[in-house]
Amino acid sequence: MRLPINLLCLALSVLPSTLAVFADDAYKIDYHHELLGIPQPHTTFFHRPRKESEGSLLYTLSDLGVLGAVRPNNGKVVWRQFLAEQNGTSAGFLRPVQGESIVVSAIGSRVDAWDAATGRQRWGTTVQGDIRDLEVVEIVPGGAEVNDVLVLAEVAGKGVLYRLKGDSGELLWAFKDISDDEPIQTSTNINHVFTVSLHGKGPGRYVKVITLDPVTGKKQGEYMLSSQSDVFTAEDVLLVGANSASPIVAFADKAKKRVMINILGDKNMLEPFPLDHNEGEVVRVALHAPYLIQSQPHFLVQSFSEKANSAVVYHIDQKKGQIRRAYDLPHLPGSGVISTSSQDANVYFTRVTEDEVITVSSDSHAILARAPLKLHKKHGKYVHGVAEVNHRAGTYAVRSAIVTSEEDWVLVQGGNEAWSRPEGLSGAVAAAWAEIPETENLSRTLEEEAHQNPVSAYIHRVQRHISDLQHLPAYLQALPTRFLSSIFPIDTSSADKQLLTRDSFGFSKIVVVATQRGRIFGIDSGNQGAVAWALSAYSISAGQKWDVKGIWVENAKTQATIRGRDGEYVIVQTETGKLIEKTAPGSWPLTEATTIVESSKGQWFLTIGVDGNPGDIPNEWAPHGTIVVKGKNDEIRGLKYEENGPQSKPIPAWTFHPGAEQKIVNVIAKPAHDPVASIGRVLGDRAVLYKYLNPNTILVTAVSEKASTATFYLVETTSGDILYSETRSGVDISQPITSLLTENWFAYSLYSDEISTPLTPSTSKGYQIVVSDLYESDVPNYRGPLGAAENSSSLEPVEMPNAPPAIPHVVTQTFLISQPISHMAVTQTRQGITVRQLLCTIAEQNSIIGIPKQVLEPRRPVDRDANANEQEEGLYKYTPVIELDTKLVLTHKREVAGVRNVITTPALLESTSLVFAYGIDIFGTRVAPSQAFDVLGSGFNRFSLVSTVAALGLGVAVLAPLVCILVDF
Numbered sequence: 001m002r003l004p005i006n007l008l009c010l011a012l013s014v015l016p017s018t019l020a021v022f023a024d025d026a027y028k029i030d031y032h033h034e035l036l037g038i039p040q041p042h043t044t045f046f047h048r049p050r051k052e053s054e055g056s057l058l059y060t061l062s063d064l065g066v067l068g069a070v071r072p073n074n075g076k077v078v079w080r081q082f083l084a085e086q087n088g089t090s091a092g093f094l095r096p097v098q099g100e101s102i103v104v105s106a107i108g109s110r111v112d113a114w115d116a117a118t119g120r121q122r123w124g125t126t127v128q129g130d131i132r133d134l135e136v137v138e139i140v141p142g143g144a145e146v147n148d149v150l151v152l153a154e155v156a157g158k159g160v161l162y163r164l165k166g167d168s169g170e171l172l173w174a175f176k177d178i179s180d181d182e183p184i185q186t187s188t189n190i191n192h193v194f195t196v197s198l199h200g201k202g203p204g205r206y207v208k209v210i211t212l213d214p215v216t217g218k219k220q221g222e223y224m225l226s227s228q229s230d231v232f233t234a235e236d237v238l239l240v241g242a243n244s245a246s247p248i249v250a251f252a253d254k255a256k257k258r259v260m261i262n263i264l265g266d267k268n269m270l271e272p273f274p275l276d277h278n279e280g281e282v283v284r285v286a287l288h289a290p291y292l293i294q295s296q297p298h299f300l301v302q303s304f305s306e307k308a309n310s311a312v313v314y315h316i317d318q319k320k321g322q323i324r325r326a327y328d329l330p331h332l333p334g335s336g337v338i339s340t341s342s343q344d345a346n347v348y349f350t351r352v353t354e355d356e357v358i359t360v361s362s363d364s365h366a367i368l369a370r371a372p373l374k375l376h377k378k379h380g381k382y383v384h385g386v387a388e389v390n391h392r393a394g395t396y397a398v399r400s401a402i403v404t405s406e407e408d409w410v411l412v413q414g415g416n417e418a419w420s421r422p423e424g425l426s427g428a429v430a431a432a433w434a435e436i437p438e439t440e441n442l443s444r445t446l447e448e449e450a451h452q453n454p455v456s457a458y459i460h461r462v463q464r465h466i467s468d469l470q471h472l473p474a475y476l477q478a479l480p481t482r483f484l485s486s487i488f489p490i491d492t493s494s495a496d497k498q499l500l501t502r503d504s505f506g507f508s509k510i511v512v513v514a515t516q517r518g519r520i521f522g523i524d525s526g527n528q529g530a531v532a533w534a535l536s537a538y539s540i541s542a543g544q545k546w547d548v549k550g551i552w553v554e555n556a557k558t559q560a561t562i563r564g565r566d567g568e569y570v571i572v573q574t575e576t577g578k579l580i581e582k583t584a585p586g587s588w589p590l591t592e593a594t595t596i597v598e599s600s601k602g603q604w605f606l607t608i609g610v611d612g613n614p615g616d617i618p619n620e621w622a623p624h625g626t627i628v629v630k631g632k633n634d635e636i637r638g639l640k641y642e643e644n645g646p647q648s649k650p651i652p653a654w655t656f657h658p659g660a661e662q663k664i665v666n667v668i669a670k671p672a673h674d675p676v677a678s679i680g681r682v683l684g685d686r687a688v689l690y691k692y693l694n695p696n697t698i699l700v701t702a703v704s705e706k707a708s709t710a711t712f713y714l715v716e717t718t719s720g721d722i723l724y725s726e727t728r729s730g731v732d733i734s735q736p737i738t739s740l741l742t743e744n745w746f747a748y749s750l751y752s753d754e755i756s757t758p759l760t761p762s763t764s765k766g767y768q769i770v771v772s773d774l775y776e777s778d779v780p781n782y783r784g785p786l787g788a789a790e791n792s793s794s795l796e797p798v799e800m801p802n803a804p805p806a807i808p809h810v811v812t813q814t815f816l817i818s819q820p821i822s823h824m825a826v827t828q829t830r831q832g833i834t835v836r837q838l839l840c841t842i843a844e845q846n847s848i849i850g851i852p853k854q855v856l857e858p859r860r861p862v863d864r865d866a867n868a869n870e871q872e873e874g875l876y877k878y879t880p881v882i883e884l885d886t887k888l889v890l891t892h893k894r895e896v897a898g899v900r901n902v903i904t905t906p907a908l909l910e911s912t913s914l915v916f917a918y919g920i921d922i923f924g925t926r927v928a929p930s931q932a933f934d935v936l937g938s939g940f941n942r943f944s945l946v947s948t949v950a951a952l953g954l955g956v957a958v959l960a961p962l963v964c965i966l967v968d969f
Contacts, residue, residue, distance in 0.1 A: 027892065030891075030925030030926075031528040032891070032894045032921065036070075037423060039403055042093070043060055043061035045386055046387075046388040051101065056388060057069045057071065059096065059116070060094070061107075063542075064084055064426055065082070065084020065091075065107060066082055066897070067081040067083055067092075068080040068081070068119075079118060081114065082897060084107070091543075092105060095134055095136045096136075097147050102116055104136060106131045106134040108130065109126050109128065110126055111127060111149065113149075124169060130153060132183045132184060136149055147166035149163070149166055152185065157180055158179070159176070159195060160174055161175045175212055175217045181197035182197055192212065192220070193217075194209055194247065196208070196249055199224060206224045206228055206231075207237065209222060225262055226269065230254050231251050238251055238252065241291075241299070247263075248299065248316070250262070256283070256285060256303075257274065260272050263316065263323070270322070276303075280308075283304055295342045295345055296347050298347050299314055300313050300362075301314065308334065329349075332353050335354065336353040339386050341387045347362035348360070349361075352412060353373070355373055358370050369398050371416075373415050374415055374417065375410070375417045378406075380404045384403055385401055399412065400413075406534060407517065422531050427515045427516040429547075429548050430551050431511055431512065431513045431514070431918045433509055433512075434510040434512055434522075434558075436501065436508055438502060509905065509914065510522050511924070512560045512572070514537075514551065517545075519535065519537065535572055537582065548563070549592070552596055553574065560572055564585065564591065566591075568584060568588070569588070589615075590610050592610055593607075597627065599622055606623060610632075611632035614629065616644075616648065616650075619646060619647065626696070634657075635655055635664075636698075636700060636715065638654045638655075640653045654720025659711060663702060664700060664701070666738075668701075668740060670697065670743075673828050674828070674832070675829075675832035676743055676744075676832050681775075684870055685869050687780035689780055690775060691743070691744035691775060696716055697741065698717055700715055701737060703737065708732070710750055711727040712739065713725045714746070724772075724810050732750075732753070736820050736843075737750045738821050743832070745853075747770065747856065749840070750767070751768070758880075766817075766818075767818065767820050768814050769814070769882065770815075771812070772812040773812075774810055813856075813857075816881045817881075819845060821840045821841065822842070823841040823901060824840055827839065830909075830910050835930050836853050837851065837852055837913075837927060837929040839890070839904070845895075846899075848889070848890045848891050848902065849888040849890065854874055860877065861877055890915065891923060896917055896919075898921060901919070902916070907926065
């Protein structure tokens with residue numbers, strides 16, 4: 001009788017108790033693209049971070065002004081520095097210090113030296129003017145290594161060359177060119193320092209070279225090259241070799257038939273070298289030269305036509321001051337890039353074509369390494385690249401980092417793709433959520449069958465069932481996986497991760513992202529943020545940005561419309577990225593803002609023109625209600641459309657002007673999806689405070705530079721009435737001022753010298769979060785003057801003229817935070833039952849924190865503990881400081897850089913909200929502010945549950961006969 005019980009206990013004891021522990025979802029439900037930006041050809045290179053290091057790191061200063069180091073073996077970022085944020089520009093320069101663990105950057109007017117392994121700053125200095133070039137002086141006469149830095153800047157239209165100490169950044173000397181010539185580059189050789197500038201202001205310009213003494217910086221001479229008919233801008237100067245034994249300056253003629261070359265220091269131009277091309281005219285010319293002073297003075301000229309490319313290698317005879325043509329590389333069709341690498345005195349050229357990777361020495365055309373090119377996917381044409389060649393024991397190890405036209409950064413090693421980074425995702429300026437369309441809409445099919453006669457419906461259903469049989473093998477094949485997933489915590493979200501698939505919980509959605517470079521991406525939120533598709537919408541020139549004013553997603557049509565400032569728009573299919581329609585910039589008037597409006601024809605995308613004028617609209621498309629726009633005189637206007645013949649014209653209904661000397665800096669409306677589950681707040685004594693839930697409200701932020709104040713106005717959009725206003729004094733308006741409006745509360749953040757919290761002296765300074773709750777009345781169970789009214793109007797808020805206006809009762813509280821908040825957002829759930837969470841972007845920490853609304857509750861008791869009724873509401877004692885607890889950080893240890901905006905959307909589960917942040921980086925996650933109360937966690941021990949039920953069933957089966965025997969006895 002005891003044997004079955006002992007067996008049962010033994011069976012239960014062997015179950016692993018650790019399966020009962022919930023696994024942390026960090027780094028599983030979220031995803032992060034740690035990006036740098038598009039690498040630039042003149043700021044990207046391989047460099048050993050330490051002398052004793054066996055391998056190199058890959059360094060770049062991107063088009064976004066992000067300096068970073070990447071591991072070549074896996075493509076992971078080692079460290080990053082965000083230079084554009086500190087200097088206000090993204091155009092910069094980056095140079096390695098050979099043989100040292102230092103890289104030097106220059107951007108704007110700032111020069112910094114960084115530890116190559118850790119990214120820590122060694123030294124930094126600021127020079128006068130805008131920096132035009134940066135080089136490292138490695139050797140001076142006598143052979144002493146000083147590793148000084150040359151900085152060429154433009155100060156008040158004149159060129160100035162600085163020499164800085166390589167170990168401290170201190171100024172050694174400065175040379176100023178008194179002429180008005182445009183400085184473009186500087187270079188060095190063993191004995192001299194050179195500056196190259198453009199002389200003249202006409203359509204054609206001369207190239208001027210000034211020779212300087214490297215020790216004193218004194219001018220030793222100058223000469224001009226005959227380039228007036230060929231050089232017009234700095235981009236026409238192809239190359240000024242730097243840190244080579246024999247630097248050169250070169251440019252192609254206007255017809256791109258020949259290349260003119262001058263060895264710096266020699267006043268005479270060499271005989272032009274022809275640009276031979278077998279297929280079509282030359283459209284582009286590139287020069288590749290070594291950058292080490294001990295390297296052989298060899299260089300390569302590459303020319304491109306529309307269909308092919310060719311290359312020629314040249315050798316410089318330093319004694320005779322001549323250049324001879326050494327050999328030609330094969331003429332190949334298609335696009336291709338050539339990279340230069342140096343090892344001691346040897347110079348190698350690595351050529352990546354559409355089919356293979358070839359490495360040759362600059363001495364001979366003999367191929368040293370050759371491998372077929374194998375890429376995981378199509379990356380488009382090759383734009384530029386860098387390579388590293390290691391020669392050991394008679395073998396050549398070659399790896400190339402290539403930037404493609406699809407804005408991917410791809411590393412090729414031995415002909416195989418080692419990794420690729422979607423750097424085109426960086427610089428995102430707008431994003432919107434889109435649903436993944438269902439593959440089979442059963443409800444629509446059943447609805448069609450319901451409207452047919454019984455015979456037709458029956459035949460249609462039989463045909464549908466027969467058609468469904470094609471899915472039977474896949475269904476049977478997936479049964480074991482589905483069964484195992486119900487017991488073991490394994491991921492079965494998608495059998496093929498390359499396909500967009502809907503899931504039962506609504507976690508898988510598409511995020512349509514537009515970048516400043518004119519590209520559009522589709523991000524699969526259910527597949528760790530993988531790029532589902534990419535599309536080049538517009539070609540944006542260097543130095544320009546695509547100014548996107550809005551994205552409208554129509555899930556019923558599975559398409560998204562992106563509107564730009566210059567009147568252009570593009571419509572794409574959200575599932576595949578297929579281009580549906582596109583207009584060129586200038587096709588429509590300038591767009592200042594966009595909004596989604598309701599009309600008799602349904603929803604549509606309305607553009608607001610210059611000075612807040614949306615223009616005339618056909619009557620059937622006229623928007624219902626009031627449209628809020630910002631006028632040219634810094635005012636807010638409410639517009640209503642009235643019929644005037646076949647067209648409807650916008651008529652001002654009201655106008656809002658801020659206070660004297662105030663400037664409007666922000667206007668916030670409620671989210672489009674903002675459901676409210678309860679119209680009141682239940683108190684501890686079961687009384688109800690009714691929420692003020694007017695959907696027609698906006699929050700206007702206005703600042704005064706003279707008075708250092710910030711005023712927040714809650715404006716009713718139907719009547720233009722000010723429902724509430726609050727002014728904060730001692731505000732530093734240069735710091736971020738962010739705000740948010742949702743449900744029956746709003747919040748804003750700023751930096752103030754005067755903090756008016758109940759427990760903090762007014763002389764304190766710091767960053768604040770101010771939260772205000774809106775209620776219909778301050779008296780529980782009383783809804784104000786409109787409580788008994790069946791109908792209400794914002795234009796005539798009360799029936800009795802002398803009655804008090806229907807304005808909200810506002811409860812406000814201030815909290816302190818240690819870091820500035822650059823952006824605010826709020827979570828969204830399907831029904832609004834889940835408590836909302838305030839999402840704050842902390843730019844200084846490159847993180848996003850989620851603060852529960854319970855923490856920001858304005859009704860928390862001050863200077864006392866909560867009583868029994870307040871505790872039942874969930875209130876607790878007010879503390880003025882919100883600590884940045886690590887549990888609040890949604891990004892965990894990740895650094896999410898340059899966040900421009902955070903957007904949220906509800907999942908099908910009421911507990912969960914999806915979050916997506918974009919800017920320099922891309923980050924996505926899902927949050928459950930009230931915990932995941934409607935779904936089992938990924939760490940739920942399904943096997944233990946099934947085993948326990950099975951063991952109990954076995955015990956019952958064994959003990960049942962014994963119980964019956966005992967009962968009979």
